[in-house]
Amino acid sequence: MHSQCFSILKGKGTPKFKNADFKQFIYDIEKLYKSCELCERKCKVNRFIEKGFCRATAKAKIFGAHAHYGEEPELIPSGTLFFAGCNLQCVYCQNAPHSVTPELGDEWSDRQIAEWIDKCKCKNINFVTPDCYLLNIVGALKNVKANIPVVWNSSSYYSEKTAELIKEIVDLYLLDFRYFDNKCATKLSSAPNYAEAAKRNHLIACRNGDLIIRVLVMPNHTDCCAKPILRWIKDNLGENTRVNILEQYHPAYRANKYPEINRRLTMKEYSDVVSYAKKIGLKNLV
Ligand code: SF4
Ligand SMILES: [Zn+2]
Numbered sequence: 001m002h003s004q005c006f007s008i009l010k011g012k013g014t015p016k017f018k019n020a021d022f023k024q025f026i027y028d029i030e031k032l033y034k035s036c037e038l039c040e041r042k043c044k045v046n047r048f049i050e051k052g053f054c055r056a057t058a059k060a061k062i063f064g065a066h067a068h069y070g071e072e073p074e075l076i077p078s079g080t081l082f083f084a085g086c087n088l089q090c091v092y093c094q095n096a097p098h099s100v101t102p103e104l105g106d107e108w109s110d111r112q113i114a115e116w117i118d119k120c121k122c123k124n125i126n127f128v129t130p131d132c133y134l135l136n137i138v139g140a141l142k143n144v145k146a147n148i149p150v151v152w153n154s155s156s157y158y159s160e161k162t163a164e165l166i167k168e169i170v171d172l173y174l175l176d177f178r179y180f181d182n183k184c185a186t187k188l189s190s191a192p193n194y195a196e197a198a199k200r201n202h203l204i205a206c207r208n209g210d211l212i213i214r215v216l217v218m219p220n221h222t223d224c225c226a227k228p229i230l231r232w233i234k235d236n237l238g239e240n241t242r243v244n245i246l247e248q249y250h251p252a253y254r255a256n257k258y259p260e261i262n263r264r265l266t267m268k269e270y271s272d273v274v275s276y277a278k279k280i281g282l283k284n285l286v
Pocket of ligand 2: 184220222224
């Protein structure tokens with residue numbers, strides 16, 4: 001199993017995008033946009049002229065850009081760019097309405113993104129919900145002068161083609177592993193086959209960069225999702241995998257229509273999941 005060293009975050013080594021073959025890369029991504037398969041939805045729309053499930057176009061829409069001090073300790077300060085629009089539709093989304101209405105974001109050109117990255121003076125550039133915007137991300141990185149590592153902060157519902165492409169530019173994968181049961185994923189995020197996609201993408205990520213996994217514990221989803229996810233991580237990625245078990249869930253957006261998640265997590269639910277992680281031997285919890 002790949003051992004995570006996080007040396008790129010300590011200023012050792014060169015960020016991957018500095019060695020990327022941008023010409024070929026952009027050609028490949030444009031091809032993917034013309035019949036969009038950036039994520040598991042595989043809408044097959046031409047993103048240059050029409051919209052798929054996520055409603056993102058080929059132009060980057062951003063609703064937040066700042067140095068973030070609330071990320072995992074090794075990442076801060078993290079230069080976070082929040083993309084508007086998302087390929088998941090979580091009924092409890094904390095970033096709605098921007099996540100569901102990309103039109104609410106501000107349009108940024110690739111050059112604007114690059115300039116912001118060059119000026120942000122952070123330890124890394126953290127692309128949040130990047131899945132629908134790979135072309136803009138790569139177009140921006142092509143113009144970035146700073147030697148700054150790239151963080152791919154995603155819900156893990158991107159396609160295998162995207163997973164293969166981003167190996168060229170991503171130094172650290174910051175991945176949500178949200179559901180282990182596809183019934184839960186379908187009901188709460190309209191994401192059938194989420195579990196298979198997330199497993200595959202975590203395995204590819206682990207082989208190709210540093211990895212931090214976020215497990216958001218949700219009420220009444222500890223036995224069907226949180227615990228089996230932790231067990232899978234331990235068995236497939238190893239006991240030293242960096243895992244952040246998040247207790248911050250709160251019902252937002254349309255969660256009031258789903259009684260089982262329409263409350264905060266109890267201390268007992270959270271501590272039970274953390275104890276389980278320790279019991280099965282996960283040693284690198286945030
Ligand atoms: S990014 Fe995903 S949801 Fe958006 S158009 Fe492409 S395949 Fe569809
Ligand atoms: Zn569940």
